[in-house]
Amino acid sequence: MKTFKLQLSICFWLCLFLSAIECRADTPVFTIEIRNHLFNPSTLVVPSGKKVKLIVHNLDETPEEFESYELNREKIIMGGAKATIFIGPLDPGDYPFFGEFYPKTAQGIIKVQS
């Protein structure tokens, strides 16, 4: 019971904290669109060593799941919805991502450059 109360209070403070966090001024923001099960742009260049905010806008009617093993991110984005995904800080290199629901067409790369 004590553990549950602790978990509950942690959740409460977590929610409070999250709603208070605004986009920090120095966090670069990039937008990727999903249209016809394709990512646009399919290649994104982001700075290295910094936290980066990705906004994925699903313009299709059906949901898609943005997923990347290299970036360790996966998020379902409902049709017509926007999703925020934080990545980084990352070392320079190529980090592919794909749409899990339509993996053959929805593919892209995030190129991290210093």
Added chain:
Amino acid sequence: MLSSVIIVLREALEAALIVSILLAVGRLTGLRSRWCALALFLGLMNSWLIAGFSSQIADSFDGAGQELLSVSLLSIIIICLMGIGIYIVRAMNGVIVTLRDNIHSTPYQNRQLTIYLLLIGAVVCAVSREGSEVWIYLASFLHDSVAAYPAFIGGAIGMGIGASLGVIFYYGFLFVSYQHFLFVGILFLALIAGGLSVQIVQDLMQTGFLDSTMPVWDTSGWVAENSLLGQLLYALIGYEARPTALQLIVYVCVVSPFIVLSVWHRYKKPENNS
């Protein structure tokens, strides 16, 4: 169709492993298995609910609703697994009498209720979490009658393969752990709980609440995450090819209580059992 098999299989595998190990634990400690049917039913209902409200959930908490729900469900599973770990230790101590002894005193029934709730809780949360993603994926094909048929067939195949692997794991676990029930049982619970905790950290990093750091190592050259072995290891022990320091720390922190519990039981003075 192949991609739908893989997508559904991945989700089904994670849930199937938890269900099969908890079923085996219940079986080895003399519990009846009927709790599983109720848990699966509730989990299914819950996963439909979550899938149905997925847009609202995703938009809540400044877009972090999906991750927060995932973190909550994972946390509940981990807490339930810890409770079940304690239950295993007490069962080995003979503190909890098994159903075979047919004792119906009130304290006994209360303990039974607790363990059934823990088992049901873990399975409901696991099935809700994995199931909702499957329904969201399959529901997206309702608009597209051409692609719907292979997608649903592929989904059914993936579910079947996942269930079969769960059955194999169930009997494998019974076979292995009958001799060393305590150690093997708690080990598996520990590894699964550790894997779930790694996912919690990943979800929180994704929302930006936790700061991500550079991976400590990269073993994708040895076992790629998207390979079959990688997926199996991911479901079983939470394998990450590029774990961050925080994920490693959390993994150790979650696995340690289980190890400590079993070692403590192994070396404590024997109680006077009736």
